[in-house]
Amino acid sequence: MGNKRIDEPTGTEFVGHEWDGIEELNTPLPRWWLWTFYATVVWAIGYVILFPAWPLIEKGTEGVLGWTSRGQLAEEMAVADQARATVREEIARIPLERLSENAPLMQQAVAGGRAAFQIHCIQCHGSGAAGSQELGYPNLNDDDWLWGGDIRAIEYTLTHGIRQPGDNQTRFSVMPAFEGILSQPEVNSVVDHVRSLSGLGEPNAAGAAVFEQNCAVCHGPNGEGMREFGAPDLADAIWLRGSSREAITAQILNPKMGMMPKWEGRLDPVTISMLAAYVHSLGGGEDFIEVAEDPEVEVDEQP
């Protein structure tokens, strides 16, 4: 090179570009830098060929490998399902009332039940299972159970529902409407009596008499309720549809009765068991009293 010129202070060669007297010195980047850049280009080309990359009008390019994020999700879900399969088998094998003896399995069941609850139950009972007094959906956290609060009773309610048409095993009862049957003073006095059972009002003899004739058959002589009919305990602090005079009057004259769909056939038995375990675990669950019939023991009964 004949015209190689060196910048004196830095000892660096000129490139030969000049703008208004300002010249560019040749301080080149390292060549491996360039190779790195080419490597990223090659990588990008490979990536575009192998994976979905270019957005088109209808859909994007699909890539040779056929990878999709949905496909990956489905695969991971399948793996997770497989991992759950053994737990579900175990839950299916153990009698539900014995589940609490196996703490880790119980925890799995409660967790599974919580997940199912968030999908199928929160529409009425709320995400915290606290229900709604306004709409008459019971709070599942407390110790007040209309139809029974041991794990088997909960499972039965879940399986067959409450007042579910078309299921002859469903929990069923009807409270008659007393509009036209009881006179206004009778209604007033029985409302007072009912409120007095939990200390809200003054007891009165007239009301007590009306109660004994019309209500005690289902709600019990002391208003303690009867779970066979889902008749609520009237002597406790919990009022599903309100404790005001107006609310109780309305409920006597024209009672509202709750309905819960049956889950048999819509959810598999294991999911129902897990739901029962979850609801039972919310803090108000009752102990299962009746001794479970152990299938292995049953065989031995034959002489």
Place this chain on the structure above:
Amino acid sequence: MNSPDPKLHHSLLGTYEARRTVHPKRIDGFFRRFKWLIMLVTLAIYYGTPWIRWDRGPYAPDQAVLVDLANRRFYMFNIEIWPHEFYFVAGLLIMAGVGLFLVTSMVGRAWCGYACPQTVWTDLFQHVDRFVDGDRNKRMKLDAAPWTASKIARRLFKWTIYLVIAFWTGGAWIMYFADAPTLVRDFWSLEAPFVAYATVGILTATTFIFGGFMREQVCIYMCPWPRIQTAMMDEKSLTVTYKDWRGEPRGSLKKAEKNPGEFGDCIDCNQCVAVCPTGWDIRKGPDISCITCALCIDACDRVMDEVGRPRGLIDYLTLEDSEGEIRGQDHRPTWKKVLRPRSVLYFFVWAGIGLGLLFALSARTHTEISAAPDRNPPYMLMSDGEVRNNFTVKLRNMEARPREMRVGIEGLTGAVMWSDTMSGDDAARTIDVPVPADATQTVRLYVRAPQGTAAQDFSLSVVSLDEQAETDAVEVRFVTPGDE
């Protein structure tokens, strides 16, 4: 104005510079021996640490230094750190950062010159070069030689040694993350987790490339630290300095003989450049390429001894002292250079964080409670008019043995509680919970207070039922209807 250089424009490659391979010459001297020592110590620490055993009893690993990612524990001798105590690690990292500032302020780029892994491994690989191919001149000759069978064989041999070192480096890294003896067995029986092989593969590749081939290019082009350091150096920072006022104009011994008095002390023997591991010419002044390893000082001192001139033509010097020396002043003592307000300030910050961490470490207990109240619903009215609140309580047992812990209600008169693993009939003011060794036990607590209890704050306490009787408590709120 000259015409554009046609050679530069006929190919794109021409605008990029091919790496000029550095072939540092063997040298011996004070700083070279110091570098050997540092290399020995740092490599010994790196390779040896995972193999130190440390007995922690039957419930904890017996590896002195272990980053147990799977179980989220960090073990360092008798210190065990849980994820919620990560501020200890953050503190250590901050100390490392401030430590670098401190070192830079006192002795300049000492980290770059001696202790940086890139420097240590580059040095190691350069020794391999010397071992296989001979010293500088032989290597340069071989580099320029055509690819004969013997050169290929030599290169394959050298790269194999590179690869062994690189593999060993990657292999040592994973030992910090699992029980080392077990992992070695699993690794060779192909039973180790995939991530172990992937990590070894990646680190083998980076060590092979960075140590074997990229070398000084990493320091000059890739590493951010030299850039930060150029901003941190000031006129009081020690750095390797060529005393141009003494050395210039440079001239060979012959020239100096012919024209006595015309030349400086530098005899232009180029030894300082020949020994430089990054190929820099220190006589051009300090540069990002100069990692201040001081090998040029060793080289120059040796030459000065040979030609009978005073040592220290290249020396560790601050800019301030350089200017003082030019003016003919005496050097200040070294301790004065090193101990200056900036360094002292860094030291106090560094030591302050260290002491704070030590204090926190000694003051921490191995028993902790935390509680999260249920917010949906915030309270439950029970059929007898009592109110129940639910809490998810976590009990931490940070001892390497199972312990029984007693959880109690402090305040909240008349309240009792039970847990998810017991019957509500057994509700009491205190509950004993067994907590496994080195674990967190989650307990659902149902706290029931009598009718008419006002909403109020109360505490859930924990005491370990052993001779330590460690305690902790957490304040929570008892919510009642109307208080939301």
